[in-house]
Amino acid sequence: MNHFGYRGGWLFAEDVALSAIAREVGTPFYCYSTATMTRHFTVFRDAFGINDALICFAVKANPNLAVLRVLGDCGAGADVVSQGEMIRALTAGIPANRIVFSGVGKSRQEMEAALNAGIYQFNVESEAELEALSQVAVSMNLVAPVALRINPDVDAGTHKNISTGKAENKFGIAWARAEPTFALAATLPGINVKGIDVHIGSQITDLTPFEMAFSKVADLVRDLREKGHTIERLDLGGGLGIPYAADEKAPPLPDAYAKMIRRLTDGLNVRLVFEPGRMITGNAGVLVTQVLYTKQAESKTFAIVDAAMNDLMRPALYDAWHEILPLKEAGPGISRTAIDVVGPVCESTDVFATDRPLPPLEEGDALAFLSAGAYGAAQASEYNSRPLVPEVMVDGDRFAVIRSRPSYEEMMAREALPSWLRPKLTVAGGTDSENGGAA
Numbered sequence: 001m002n003h004f005g006y007r008g009g010w011l012f013a014e015d016v017a018l019s020a021i022a023r024e025v026g027t028p029f030y031c032y033s034t035a036t037m038t039r040h041f042t043v044f045r046d047a048f049g050i051n052d053a054l055i056c057f058a059v060k061a062n063p064n065l066a067v068l069r070v071l072g073d074c075g076a077g078a079d080v081v082s083q084g085e086m087i088r089a090l091t092a093g094i095p096a097n098r099i100v101f102s103g104v105g106k107s108r109q110e111m112e113a114a115l116n117a118g119i120y121q122f123n124v125e126s127e128a129e130l131e132a133l134s135q136v137a138v139s140m141n142l143v144a145p146v147a148l149r150i151n152p153d154v155d156a157g158t159h160k161n162i163s164t165g166k167a168e169n170k171f172g173i174a175w176a177r178a179e180p181t182f183a184l185a186a187t188l189p190g191i192n193v194k195g196i197d198v199h200i201g202s203q204i205t206d207l208t209p210f211e212m213a214f215s216k217v218a219d220l221v222r223d224l225r226e227k228g229h230t231i232e233r234l235d236l237g238g239g240l241g242i243p244y245a246a247d248e249k250a251p252p253l254p255d256a257y258a259k260m261i262r263r264l265t266d267g268l269n270v271r272l273v274f275e276p277g278r279m280i281t282g283n284a285g286v287l288v289t290q291v292l293y294t295k296q297a298e299s300k301t302f303a304i305v306d307a308a309m310n311d312l313m314r315p316a317l318y319d320a321w322h323e324i325l326p327l328k329e330a331g332p333g334i335s336r337t338a339i340d341v342v343g344p345v346c347e348s349t350d351v352f353a354t355d356r357p358l359p360p361l362e363e364g365d366a367l368a369f370l371s372a373g374a375y376g377a378a379q380a381s382e383y384n385s386r387p388l389v390p391e392v393m394v395d396g397d398r399f400a401v402i403r404s405r406p407s408y409e410e411m412m413a414r415e416a417l418p419s420w421l422r423p424k425l426t427v428a429g430g431t432d433s434e435n436g437g438a439a
């Protein structure tokens with residue numbers, strides 16, 4: 001469930017009309033609903049009915065500081081994959097003892113920073129990383145709390161670009177290497193092994209792959225304990241899918257997911273850790289854009305909008321499908337025709353929707369791409385020198401810009417000429433990019 005819907009013919013985020021934000025901020029922009037993300041976090045937490053599970057929001061899904069503050073205030077920890085994300089989580093007020101550091105390629109500098117901060121856990125993905133972390137910790141007279149990420153070799157049944165738990169994926173320690181790696185870890189002076197970590201992919205819409213992975217991991221807990229290893233934590237990763245389209249098979253509810261996990265971990269006596277990203281913020285965000293032009297080709301109608309693949313990369317990267325709603329509701333009698341909704345970027349993959357049944361569109365009509373609150377703004381770039389898309393947060397009847405659109409002056413100022421190229425640059429030819437395209 002989410003808090004985006006029509007009221008009196010206009011699309012609202014909670015109690016704010018998206019058209020009112022568009023007038024003030026310009027398009028394109030992302031808009032997040034505080035009520036939706038806090039609801040999703042609470043539903044997930046309450047599904048487990050246990051007080052001591054640690055729910056670490058996967059920062060890579062939506063790293064905005066305001067989003068992290070809202071979730072941190074609800075009790076969320078953070079799953080980070082870089083020093084930058086760790087700094088974001090700490091800056092937003094999430095305490096270090098609720099931060100886990102994931103990722104296959106942590107640098108020694110990142111390890112040192114995380115040890116200094118005193119994070120809860122490093123999720124280590126290889127023997128080489130384990131040795132490096134031990135050396136860094138020893139050099140600082142510290143011991144690193146570690147979970148070993150094991151690759152359970154199961155097929156998550158999701159898009160190949162977001163599948164991480166098959167033997168051929170780069171993620172985790174190979175299943176057959178699990179025991180030797182735990183044995184190695186036990187000999188390393190800078191490592192204190194706390195548990196096992198697993199994460200098999202993202203946008204998983206069926207419980208079966210989770211169940212296959214988690215039951216293998218539960219068996220591994222028992223095997224490792226028999227061999228004398230202490231396993232007190234089980235980090236089960238993220239990956240629970242969300243509905244993107246009304247007519248697709250609904251992903252499992254957090255309640256069913258939690259029930260399955262309780263059954264598999266019953267009696268194991270471990271602290272559970274989770275790393276959900278998409279299911280917390282995915283349906284809590286929309287991307288608002290407006291139609292620049294329509295174009296009739298021989299067999300196609302195109303709507304060219306002012307958002308592009310650099311603002312929302314999911315369709316280009318994962319063939320993702322986003323619901324598209326006009327901000328002004330189409331009346332009940334309005335007929336729909338198949339329209340391709342495309343962005344202005346010079347790439348054939350800059351396509352948001354193909355043959356999508358939509359009401360007639362005209363220049364200036366504003367549209368919202370739904371379910372854009374995870375892996376949306378997070379993946380945005382300035383490709384084609386398009387200013388980074390701004391972000392807005394709504395809470396009840398108020399809204400605030402939580403990341404502003406950079407001006408062209410700011411964009412140019414990030415670059416410099418080498419001293420041998422003269423004369424110095426002056427920024428030319430621009431009105432300010434604030435207030436966007438054509439609001």
Ligand SMILES: *Cc1c(COP(=O)(O)O)cnc(C)c1O
Pocket residue numbers: 058060061079102103199201202203237238239240275276277278279374
């Ligand atoms: C991306 C990622 C997550 C979050 O996945 P979602 O599908 O957004 O829940 C959690 N853990 C790790 C290690 C990840 O790489």
